[in-house]
Amino acid sequence: MSMNALDAIAVALCTLLSVGIWRYRKARRLPPGPPATFLGNAHHIPRTENWVAFKNFADQYNSSILCLWMFNSETFILNDYRTATALLDHRSSIYSSRPTFWMAGYLAGRTSTVFGTKSTNPRFKIYRTLLHKTLNPRAIRTYRALQLAECQTLLKGLLETPDDFIAHLRRNAIAIIMSVAYGYQVKSNDDKFVNILEETLRLAGVLNTPGKFWVEFLPILRYVPAWLPGAGFRKLARSLGQTMGRLENVPYKWATSQVLAGSYDESFVSDHIHDQSFAPTLEEKDDILKWCAAALFVGGGDTVSSRIAYGLKATTDGRSSEKTVSVMTTFFLLMARHPEIQQRAREEVDTVLGGNMATHSDQASLPYINAVIKEVLRWGPVVPLGIPHQVTEDDFYDGYLIPKDTRIISNIWAMAYDENEYPNPSAFDPTRFLGDNKQLDPLKYIFGFGRRVCPGLDLAEASLFINITNILANFIISKKRGPDGQEIEPEAKWTTGVTAHLMPFPCQITPRSPTALRSMLSVSAN
C-alpha cells in the first residue's frame, strides 16, 4: 500500500474516532470544551500560564465549567467562584478526593503525601486533624513571638543588604515553618534542610511537567516492564522518588533525635511524638508524623517564600540569578509600581503605630493594610490552578453530568481575574475591599476549597500582615534606576507549576530612618 493510501486511512480513522468522542460527550451531557481528538485535549494545554488559556476557553464556550479529555478520564475546569464553591464547598463530601498522580505519586512511591492522599483513605482524616491542631487560629497565637522575632531579622537583613531582599524573604518564611514543624532554627541562607526542600521541589517539578509523560494520560502504561525500551519513565520516577524521600525523612529524623536526647524546642513533631492515639503501631505513627511535618515544610516553604527555579534564567540589575519569588515579592513589585498606594498604606501605619513595631493585635486597626494584603493575593494568585480534586460519585450540576472519578481543577486565577467580580481586574486597587460596595473577598477562594482548603491559611495571613506592615513602616520601595538614570520598570513574568512565582525584578529598598530602625531593633533585641 502506498504512503498516500496509509495517510488517508490514518486521517479517516482519526476523524471517525474524534467524531465518535464528540458524539459520546454530547450524549452524556458533559460540559463544553475544545474538540478532543482520539489523543484527547493534550494539545490544547499550553506549557506556560495554562490558567489563562483555560479562562479563554471558558469565555469562548460561554460556560464556567469546561471539559477537557485526558485519554481515559475527563478533567473539568471550574472557572468562576460561584461554580467552584457550589461544588467544592457545598458538596465537599464527594468533591474532596485527589486524582492519582502517576509519576510523582504512584511510580515515585510517594502516595502517602498529605497533598496526594485520597479522601477515601483513612489517613486523610488523621492528617487533617493533626495539621488542624497545629495550625488552627488559636494554636497559631503561640507562634506570634516567633513571627515577630523573624520579622526583626528580616528588617535587619533589608537594612544591611537590601539587594538581597529575595534571600531575606525566603529565609523568613522557611525559618518560621522549620521552627513550627521541627523545632529547627535556620541559621544561614544556605541551610542543609532548605537545600533538601529546594531539590525536592525541583524534582517534583520534573515529574509533574504537564504533558511530558504518557503514563499520566494512559495509566495502563504503568505496567510496562521497566526493562522495555521506552519504559525509562518508570526508572526515572523511582530514582527521583528515592531522592525526594530525603524531604520527609532527614528533618524528621533530626527532630526525633533531638526530642529523644531531651534537648529540643517545641514543635509539631515534639507535640505528637509521644501520642500514639491516632496510629495502631509505632511505625505507622512515625510515618504519619513525618508526612504531616513534610506537608508543613512544603506548604509553608513554597507559597509564602521564594524558591530556586532551576533552568530559568533572569537578570536583576545586571546580575544573573535563578531565583523566583512569591507572595511577599509580589508585594515588593506592586509597591515599586504604585508609590501612591504605598504612601496611603504608610500613612495609615504611621497614624496607628506612631513609630512602634506592629504586632498582631494591630491588625483590626489597619483596614487599608488588610485591603492591600487581599489585593496582593488576588493580583498574583500563588497557586493559580489549585491542587486537583476528584469527585467520588456521579453528580449533576447545571444540567451537566459530572461522572465519578472526574478530575476537578479550580481555576483560581480565572476567579481572581473575573471581570464580573472585579472591574478592570489587571489593575492593582486595594479599595476594591473597602467601603460599602466591597468586591468578592479573595480569601474565599485563594486558599482552595472544601475539605482540602489550605490548612496553613491563618498562619500565612498572620505572617503576611506582620511583615508587610513593618516593612512599610520602615522602608520605601521604589523603582531602581539604570546607569542612564532612567527608572527600570519591574516586569511581572510568572513561572508555571503548581505554584506560580514571579521572576526576579530590580527594585530599590531605602530605609526611612536607618538610625530609628537600628534603635528599634536593638530595643527589641534587649
Ligand code: HEM
Ligand atoms: C499565601 C500562602 C498560601 C496559599 C495561597 C496557599 C494555597 C493553597 C491551596 C490553593 C491549596 C489547595 C487547596 C485545595 O485543594 O482546594 C493548598 C493546600 C495546602 N496548603 Fe497551602 N497555601 C499557602 C500557605 C500555606 C502554608 C503556610 C502552609 C503550611 C503551614 C500550607 C500548607 C498546605 C497543605 C498541607 C495543603 C494540602 C492540603 C490537603 O491536600 O489536604 N499552605 N494551599
